[in-house]
Amino acid sequence: MRTRRLAVDQYVAGVLAGDSAILARAITVIESDLPSDAELAAQILDTLLPHTGNSRRIGITGVPGVGKSTFLDKLGLHILHDRREKLAVLTVDPSSPVTGGSILGDKTRMEKLSAEPNAFIRPSPSRGSLGGVAGRTRETMLLCEAAGFNNVLIETVGVGQSEITVRSMTDFVLLLLLPGAGDELQGIKRGILELVDALAINKADGLQLGRAQLARADYENALHLFAPGAGGWIPPVLLCSAATGKGIKEIWDCVLRHEQFQMEKGLRVETRREQALAAMRQMIYSGLESAFRHDPQIAVELPQIETQVRDGRMTSFAGARALLSEFRYPR
Numbered sequence: 001m002r003t004r005r006l007a008v009d010q011y012v013a014g015v016l017a018g019d020s021a022i023l024a025r026a027i028t029v030i031e032s033d034l035p036s037d038a039e040l041a042a043q044i045l046d047t048l049l050p051h052t053g054n055s056r057r058i059g060i061t062g063v064p065g066v067g068k069s070t071f072l073d074k075l076g077l078h079i080l081h082d083r084r085e086k087l088a089v090l091t092v093d094p095s096s097p098v099t100g101g102s103i104l105g106d107k108t109r110m111e112k113l114s115a116e117p118n119a120f121i122r123p124s125p126s127r128g129s130l131g132g133v134a135g136r137t138r139e140t141m142l143l144c145e146a147a148g149f150n151n152v153l154i155e156t157v158g159v160g161q162s163e164i165t166v167r168s169m170t171d172f173v174l175l176l177l178l179p180g181a182g183d184e185l186q187g188i189k190r191g192i193l194e195l196v197d198a199l200a201i202n203k204a205d206g207l208q209l210g211r212a213q214l215a216r217a218d219y220e221n222a223l224h225l226f227a228p229g230a231g232g233w234i235p236p237v238l239l240c241s242a243a244t245g246k247g248i249k250e251i252w253d254c255v256l257r258h259e260q261f262q263m264e265k266g267l268r269v270e271t272r273r274e275q276a277l278a279a280m281r282q283m284i285y286s287g288l289e290s291a292f293r294h295d296p297q298i299a300v301e302l303p304q305i306e307t308q309v310r311d312g313r314m315t316s317f318a319g320a321r322a323l324l325s326e327f328r329y330p331r
Contacts, residue, residue: 005029008043015048018148020120026143027122031136045139048146053272055088055145056259059166061156061192062176067202068155069110071176071242076113078248079151088120088144089113090137091155120149138169138279167195168278171268172258174251175199177219179211194226198235198254205241212239231265233258288329297326 006014006025014022030041062068072089079087089110113119122140141152156166167173175196193199199219204212219237228234236254240247262268292298305322308314314322 005040008040008047011040011044012047015044015143015147016051020147023120023143023147024122027136027140030139030143031124041139045142048143051146052142053145055141055150055152056172056255057141057170058151058153058255059156059170059173060153060176061166061173061196062202063178066176066178067242068176071200071202071240071248072153072155073110073113074242074245074248075252076110076116076119076153078245078252080113080116080118082249083252085151086118086120086149087113087151087153088122088141088147088149089153089155090140090144091121091123092137092157120144120147141169164192164195168275171262171271172197172255174255177201177215179203179208179215193223196235197229197233197258198238198251199223200238200240200247200251202240202242204239205244205246209239230271231261231267233261291329292323292327295327295330298323301326 006022011022011026011029015026026044029037029044032038032041060068060072069091072091076087076089079085110121114121122144124137124140137154141154144152154166154170173196175192175198177199179201201212201215201219216237216239223235223237238247238251238254240251242248259268262271293302301323305314305319309316309319
């Protein structure tokens with residue numbers, strides 16, 4: 001049975017009070033595809049906007065099997081206990097291309113962190129969104145900021161060319177890697193190395209420590225081929241072990257150094273302004289695509305034209321022009 005929907009002021013008051021239950025319900029409204037929730041979501045976000053922007057926004061990405069969830073568990077505990085700050089973790093589970101379903105099991109993989117009262121973990125399905133993040137991750141992040149979480153960590157789906165989206169909504173991007181750079185270094189896309197603010201080689205312990213040290217040297221050499229980041233920041237390559245906790249503090253210290261660097265260079269404010277514009281443009285594109293696909297005339301003609309293009313009886317260019325000429329955006 002569907003839970004009774006609250007009024008805008010109830011959502012706003014609950015989020016500002018740091019009520020995790022109300023925050024979770026507000027995020028559900030934001031993520032909803034129901035037209036009836038769209039206006040409510042807009043009102044919630046508009047009202048809470050003045051209370052956002054005061055957190056560190058951190059993106060965590062990495063190759064499959066690198067141990068992102070275990071790493072986040074350890075890093076989160078460091079932030080909560082050693083730094084004594086609140087933390088929200090937004091994780092994205094890949095949706096099945098067949099069923100559209102997701103497991104959403106990140107809370108079980110962050111067992112200790114999920115039991116902490118000052119931590120909020122929200123798994124969301126990717127539902128086909130590109131960029132390694134869910135379609136409403138940015139809006140969810142804003143709600144968490146309004147709820148008083150001064151650190152928001154976003155765990156992305158895997159690693160690949162599409163991970164650049166996380167760069168467009170965070171202040172700092174950390175790429176987690178495994179020991180043994182060889183084949184892995186070849187597999188990492190050049191575009192990813194150009195976008196990250198730090199690299200961390202996880203599982204650098206025991207018999208793997210030597211391999212991790214060699215990998216660090218390889219990555220440092222590779223990074224010398226790229227121009228420095230904004231303001232002249234050079235991404236460091238760090239070693240850590242999520243299993244033992246070694247190196248976790250040093251990674252967070254790097255995040256703090258980068259934050260200070262951005263502030264001194266005046267980069268933080270301008271970067272976030274550009275990110276807000278990028279988000280608006282992306283929502284425009286998404287809205288146009290949605291309106292296009294829900295247009296009754298397009299719904300009739302799209303299958304027919306797709307068949308002609310697939311069979312080689314019409315070019316892709318001609319098919320697109322024919323459909324766009326029929327489309328009228330609803331007023």
